[in-house]
Amino acid sequence: GSEVQASSSFxxxxxDASLDERAEPTTLHRSTxxxxxxxxxHPLSLPAERCDTRNSSDAAGQGWxxxxxxxxxxxxxxxxxxxxxxxxxxxPQISFRHAEAALFSRFAGLQLQLILVSSxxxxxxxxxxxxxxxxxxxxxxxxxxxxxxLFGFDISSMSAIISSPNYLTYFGPHDKTAECTERPGALxxxxxxxxxxxxxxxxxAGGSFIASLFSxxxxxxxxxxxxxxxxxxxxxxxxxxxCAVQNIGMLIVGRIFNGMCVGLASAQVPVYLxxxxxxxxxxxxVGCQQxxxxxxxxxxxxxxxxxxxxxxxxxxxxxGRGTASFRVPWGLQMIPALVLMALVPMMPESPRWLITRGxxxxxLEILGQVHASGDQNSPEVQAEYxxxxxxxxxxxxxxxxxxxxxxxxxxxxxxxxxxTQIWSQLTGMNVMMYYLSYVFEMAGITGNIALISNGIQYxxxxxxxxxxxxxxxxxxxxxxxxxxxxLMTIWLFAVAGLMGNYGHPFPNSGNSVxxxxxxxxxxxxxxxxxxxxxxxxxxxxxxxxxIYVPELFGNRLRGKSNSxxxxxxxxxNFALGYFxxxxxxxIKWKAYIVFGCFTVAMTIHVFFAFxxxxxxxxxxxxxxxxxxxxxxxxxKGSGALARDIEAVKVGNAPVFTRxxxxxxxxxxxxELKA
Numbered sequence: 146g147s148e149v150q151a152s153s154s155f156x157x158x159x160x161d162a163s164l165d166e167r168a169e170p171t172t173l174h175r176s177t178x179x180x181x182x183x184x185x186x187h188p189l190s191l192p193a194e195r196c197d198t199r200n201s202s203d204a205a206g207q208g209w210x211x212x213x214x215x216x217x218x219x220x221x222x223x224x225x226x227x228x229x230x231x232x233x234x235x236x237p238q239i240s241f242r243h244a245e246a247a248l249f250s251r252f253a254g255l256q257l258q259l260i261l262v263s264s265x266x267x268x269x270x271x272x273x274x275x276x277x278x279x280x281x282x283x284x285x286x287x288x289x290x291x292x293x294x295l296f297g298f299d300i301s302s303m304s305a306i307i308s309s310p311n312y313l314t315y316f317g318p319h320d321k322t323a324e325c326t327e328r329p330g331a332l333x334x335x336x337x338x339x340x341x342x343x344x345x346x347x348x349x350a351g352g353s354f355i356a357s358l359f360s361x362x363x364x365x366x367x368x369x370x371x372x373x374x375x376x377x378x379x380x381x382x383x384x385x386x387x388c389a390v391q392n393i394g395m396l397i398v399g400r401i402f403n404g405m406c407v408g409l410a411s412a413q414v415p416v417y418l419x420x421x422x423x424x425x426x427x428x429x430x431v432g433c434q435q436x437x438x439x440x441x442x443x444x445x446x447x448x449x450x451x452x453x454x455x456x457x458x459x460x461x462x463x464x465g466r467g468t469a470s471f472r473v474p475w476g477l478q479m480i481p482a483l484v485l486m487a488l489v490p491m492m493p494e495s496p497r498w499l500i501t502r503g504x505x506x507x508x509l510e511i512l513g514q515v516h517a518s519g520d521q522n523s524p525e526v527q528a529e530y531x532x533x534x535x536x537x538x539x540x541x542x543x544x545x546x547x548x549x550x551x552x553x554x555x556x557x558x559x560x561x562x563x564x565t566q567i568w569s570q571l572t573g574m575n576v577m578m579y580y581l582s583y584v585f586e587m588a589g590i591t592g593n594i595a596l597i598s599n600g601i602q603y604x605x606x607x608x609x610x611x612x613x614x615x616x617x618x619x620x621x622x623x624x625x626x627x628x629x630x631x632l633m634t635i636w637l638f639a640v641a642g643l644m645g646n647y648g649h650p651f652p653n654s655g656n657s658v659x660x661x662x663x664x665x666x667x668x669x670x671x672x673x674x675x676x677x678x679x680x681x682x683x684x685x686x687x688x689x690x691x692i693y694v695p696e697l698f699g700n701r702l703r704g705k706s707n708s709x710x711x712x713x714x715x716x717x718n719f720a721l722g723y724f725x726x727x728x729x730x731x732i733k734w735k736a737y738i739v740f741g742c743f744t745v746a747m748t749i750h751v752f753f754a755f756x757x758x759x760x761x762x763x764x765x766x767x768x769x770x771x772x773x774x775x776x777x778x779x780x781k782g783s784g785a786l787a788r789d790i791e792a793v794k795v796g797n798a799p800v801f802t803r804x805x806x807x808x809x810x811x812x813x814x815x816e817l818k819a
Contacts, residue, residue: 279491280514282422286430288492289417290437291485292373292410295380297441298478299349299403300578302387304442305449305599306471307342308582310334311456314465316345316393325465332465339726341393346580347722348397352383352404353411354715360412361547361708368498369417369704372409374489377482380406384479388472399475404715406482411691412711416703419695420495423516423525424762428618431695432688436610439683442578443603449474450596461593497533497703505534532762536699547705555702558770561755562694562706566714568747569690572633573740574682575718576725577602577675583729584675587644587651587661588668598672602679609683621759621781622693623751629685630748636678637741643667643674644734661733690714696758699767757781 279285306312310331314322317334325333337345356379364372383402390396415431422430452474456467463470493515499508509521509530517523550559577584585595617625647667651660663671698706728736756769759781769779 278493278514279488280493280511280519282426282430282515285421285492285515286418286433288485288488289373289414290433291481292376292407292414293434293437294441294444294481295403295478296407296411297438297443298445298481299400299407299441300438300575301442301445301449301603302475302478303346304578304580304582305446305453305596306474307336307346307580308586308595309453309470310463310465311467311470312336315468315471316396322465328460328462330464331459331462334465337393339730340723343723343726345393345397345400346726347719348400349404349407350715350719350722352401353408354404354712354719355401356405356408357412357708357711357715359708360409360711361705363409364413364416364704364708365498369413369420369495370489370492372413373417374486376406376409376413377486377489379403379409380482381479381486384475384482388476388479390472390475408711408715411714412708413704415691415695416707417495419692420497420703421493421511421515424529424760426618427696428622428692428759429614431692432610432614432617434691435683435688436607436614439603439606439610439687443600443607445474445478446600446603448477450600453596496530497537500533500537508533529762536767537701547709550702550706550709554770555698558697559706559709562697562710563713564747564750565690565693565755566710567717568630568743568750569686570714570717570721571740571743571747572630572682572686573637573721573737573743574679574686576721576740577679580725580729583726585672587648587663587729587734588671589662589664590668590672602676605676606679606683606687609680610687611684613684613688617688617692618759618781621757622689622696623755623757623776623779625685625689626693626751626755627748629681629689630744630751632681633678633686634741634744634748636674636681637737637744639674640671640678641734641737641741643671644737648734660730693755693758696761696766752777 279288310333313336314332314334317336318338322332322334325331336342356376360372363375379402383399383404383406386399386402387396390399411434415434418431418434419427449471452470453463455469455473457464493511494507496508496512499505499511509526512526512530513519513521513523516529517526520526549555582595582599585598590598613620613625644661644663644667647665648661648663651662694707694710695703725736728739754776756766756774756776757779758766758769761769761781
């Protein structure tokens with residue numbers, strides 16, 4: 146029930162500050178006033194917004210809280226600031242239950258802060274919310290995309306190991322283990338059966354499917370950062386289990402935990418980046434998720450390649466008796482997750498999520514830091530903030546559950562979101578990544594030469610993703626998807642034709658999955674087509690499948706829509722992971738015809754159903770679906786955001802302060818009042 150008023154002035158190179166306490170003497174026993182940024186042309190009294198920096202009323206009652214207020218013209222330059230008359234702030238009704246109440250504003254390092262300490266509470270000064278926060282959008286992208294890096298680790302953890310003698314002997318039927326006839330002293334085994342190996346590989350996708358279904362609930366309730374942090378914990382648990390693996394069952398359980406991490410990250414990292422990044426580079430930053438996957442595949446493959454030389458070698462290959470060659474890399478894969486866990490608290494929360502929680506001031510501050518180096522009054526920041534607030538306000542009262550994805554006109558865009566991820570799996574790309582060693586065995590390449598050939602394909606995957614990151618927003622989403630699916634169709638049918646015409650049965654391959662082989666020049670052509678397939682997928686469907694889906698929905702349903710679409714991805718990933726080993730065993734090269742037919746279907750579907758979203762604000766995309774414009778007539782580019790930015794520049798739009806629910810007067814309104 147107290148009222149405190151503070152004023153400050155700048156004169157003669159030093160500060161003068163005064164504090165007027167209008168409360169009973171017993172209410173406050175200590176006060177500190179720091180005045181470093183009076184920037185108004187007249188004294189101004191602002192109501193303070195009370196908030197607890199721990200976001201808990203219980204914590205405020207037990208120890209401390211903060212009270213915030215921001216002048217509306219803090220973007221004034223330093224010279225104007227020096228000449229400004231005294232600034233006054235008043236904060237009525239500061240509760241004595243708060244051990245610390247602070248009035249402060251920040252701009253380019255300038256700060257006004259009034260700290261009040263109640264005699265009834267223990268004094269414990271909280272750290273400012275922005276201290277230690279990472280705000281560079283590229284650094285944030287690199288950290289968030291660690292989830293993609295882990296996804297890539299998982300792919301290589303199978304593809305680089307499943308054909309190694311140590312793996313085949315340890316996880317194969319024990320009654321099938323015998324001394325190798327061609328390598329005396331070494332043990333040989335045909336390894337797990339096709340169905341068992343399919344189950345091992347698919348277990349990760351199964352965990353990802355389960356986690357992706359619940360990722361939207363976790364992210365909407367606790368925030369995008371919390372979902373990412375939880376994913377790190379699950380990955381560490383899974384890595385410990387796989388590193389200490391004793392049998393196939395334990396390996397599957399460990400991979401399920403790893404999969405749950407990847408499911409959370411793959412669903413929420415694109416959402417986090419799309420909600421945090423500026424519209425002009427959103428495609429580039431969200432596309433880094435796919436680039437991180439390719440880096441993860443490549444890095445971990447070479448880790449596995451190096452670890453393949455651990456233990457005794459006979460005739461240049463593992464002796465089939467050791468386990469360190471796969472335990473060491475499966476243990477090392479937890480390191481990136483531990484690093485990300487340590488840095489997640491320094492990452493800002495999604496501004497859109499904060500606004501849905503009523504934390505507008507914090508959201509505006511983060512937008513200013515990430516989009517404009519801390520300038521909250523930047524036209525771009527103001528326009529983006531306006532778009533977000535309007536979209537959330539318009540959606541207030543509408544349903545935001547999973548069922549709402551399929552009603553109120555949302556079913557069409559939900560089906561597009563789901564099929565974007567489904568088609569990315571049905572291209573067969575992840576099959577190439579998981580079972581690449583089988584493909585090279587079918588092409589007559591084994592041993593270290595096969596591992597080196599695998600590494601070349603992974604390097605191609607990394608390098609060919611770079612053009613998409615640089616030009617994806619210039620190319621647009623539709624042309625990129627259409628060109629990619631067309632090229633992949635050519636290479637898939639080419640591989641099928643080469644294997645069918647020049648191949649022969651190969652029942653004694655030493656691997657229960659590989660039953661067909663191509664030799665001679667045709668085998669080299671198969672390898673070349675495999676490389677070209679990867680080079681076609683990497684700059685097209687790879688990054689766009691992660692960029693496109695978060696752009697289809699507004700804030701109300703974005704988390705859940707990405708959850709459902711990613712669950713579709715993992716459902717088909719699981720099915721394909723389980724399907725491919727038996728398919729290679731039974732229908733052999735005809736498996737490539739199946740995937741070729743899928744790429745033909747996806748090309749037709751994209752042309753008629755997928756609208757262009759490149760360069761548009763997340764809120765503008767709603768207008769595309771509401772207007773009913775045919776997908777093939779949509780074009781990239783944004784009009785509304787550009788108009789809003791221009792309106793802020795010329796002073797014809799409201800300017801929002803950290804008290805974000807109330808805009809300050811525009812230039813015209815100020816002139817009229819004057």
